[in-house]
Amino acid sequence: MSASIPSAMTELVPPVPVAESEPPAQAPRERQPKMTARAVHVDDGDVPAIKAVDLDIHTDEVTALIGPSGCGKSTFLRCFNRMNDIISGCRVEGDITLDGEPIYGGSMDVVQLRARVGKVFQKPNPIPKTIYENVAYGPKIHGLAPKGSELDEIVRVSLERAGLWDEVKDRLEEAGTALSGGQQQRLCIARAIAVDPEVILMDEPCSALDPIATARIEDLITELKGEYTIVIVTHNMQQATRVSSRTAFFYLGELIEYDETNTIFGNPKEKQTEDYVSGRFG
């Protein structure tokens, strides 16, 4: 526009003052992603389950992975703590980092990685021991080796954070498997928390639970975000909108779209995303 202003007028326009005292407003600086995936490809030597996926997992946020059955969500989730390593024939290519450090690099201790990047499974899987031992097990084997009151404290705090302490504090010596499904899943979350992880991967953590137990876990996820980076696979669209700030939509092994959850569900850019989130397929 200024090009069309006659030169005589431009002289009347006061020069824009250069603010010396006030620095220009800056967009808040994004924190470094907690984890990054670059050109990640997974196959079983034949059919690819994940193809050329790039994705950043943001620090202390909840990221949801959605998509129809068989599109590779669980396979991709397993890449973040190298759980695919234990599936025979499974090949993972590309780069994944945790705090900028390659997790598939030679210097990465996989046991240490799995303490930093914990996992909660679809079906609650308490070990066949007491409630106390389920939570104490990780700290004992991960080299922290706390004992006595120190270990008691880790168990209590982990169960409190998992929203289970009040229900189990008087029955810590009972079997973990004696709890209800929803309680067992919170026990598994307490077990994950007990080793002080930075990232928690959750693969459909509520799919075996009733609506009340599901709501408890969703509340818990909301409480835990900000303290932990959480990646959750879910088939429940409402759940993704309730708990996550970003959502990645996968289809046939490809990442179709990744954006803020509100955008993915309210104004997606890709037609495939729109069709999926509006229930037209999957």
Ligand SMILES: Nc1ncnc2c1ncn2[C@@H]1O[C@H](COP(=O)(O)OP(=O)(O)OP(=O)(O)O)[C@@H](O)[C@H]1O
């Ligand atoms: N252990 C395995 N061995 C061989 N192939 C596998 C294995 N696990 C998954 N796959 C294959 O990888 C592809 C992706 O499967 P994956 O379990 O990651 O999908 P998903 O999106 O998690 O599906 P769902 O929503 O049903 O859990 C599928 O074609 C599946 O058959």
Ligand SMILES: [Mg+2]
């Ligand atoms: Mg799955």
